[in-house]
Amino acid sequence: MIYLTLIYEFFKIGLFAIGGGLATLPFLTDLADKYPWLTSEMLSEMVAVSEATPGPLGVNMATYAGYMAGIGEFGNGTLGQVLAITTALTATTALVAPSFIVILIVSRMLDKYRSSVLVESAFSGLRPAVAGLIAAAAWSVIKVTLFDFAAWQGFASLLDVVHLPELLLFAVLLIVTNIKRLKKLHPLYIIGSSAAIGICMGYMLNW
């Protein structure tokens, strides 16, 4: 029964993939070895689609895999497409369920021990470290967006290493988002306009 398989597999992934979306990838590779409805080609397509669409990576991949499992089980007809939505929902729910339960428990414990000095002092060490972790995340995005370190072959190759259009957009955005009157601007406007600029630049520069 495909629904039970999906519940079992994705609950397991949700429970053991600690630390974000890409941590689910090794588990999904495992699934591709085990079941006919998931192939390694689908998997690489899935990662690309998950990165190209909004939302948490893990959720995107579970939805995609669940959908494909439905198509594999029920065929590619209209009925298959409709039933695939239910298998996608099953996989996604199963993925989210473990963390939902764990967080509810942790949240209850946190309410209870919030006033404890020991817990508070642990968090006082955690907060600066989390700021550092977020800075590392920023670095990892910037590293791949603005630079291509693999292209480095001495100073003559500098222009291949630095992505100039992106660097320019980066500088402009950094300035614009720090203008006092625009500081409160909702991030979605920045993301939306950058998408538009990206499309324009892409066609103009023939990326």
Add this chain to the structure above:
Amino acid sequence: MESINRAEGKVPLWKLFTAFMRIGAFTFGGGYAMLPMLETECVEKTGWITKEELLDYFAIGQCTPGVIAVNTATFVGKKKRGVLGAFVATAGVVFPSFVIICLIAALLQNFAEIKPVQYALRGIRVAVGVLIINTVVKLIREKLKDWLGYVLCALAFALVAFLDVSPVFVVIGAALVGVVRFLIAGRKGGNGV
């Protein structure tokens, strides 16, 4: 602070849902990329949680199973409206991805290879980088108070960015440092709080 007034009273469930739906719909590239959105929606606009709480949720999200975005949604929802709120917020953050991925899987083969999609994504990635940097700078300016804070922050950054250490260990280590500091301060002066 001024946000406290706005946070009074019960948060309607639909507001939780739509706020997290916006967060889910405009987050590209996983957990940390949603921090600027979370800050806008849950701290600045509504005062549902404080910045400290947001950091705490992120820290816990690092070492608990599951997707960080979902974990944070569950936390905020639980805090504002109990278990039902947790469910609604979580459903909200998952909803946009679910709809979009189903549509793509059904209708668009090779979605990621479409040219305008790739172009838009290159622009979006730059924006995400800028937004995260702004958030980090604000955090460091407002929330780091002593030398130990700066050291922990720099160390966490270096370990994860350059040495590929798992964030789980960084989080556990930093929590231990916080506890040890408290114990030492308590032994020295008696008031470690």
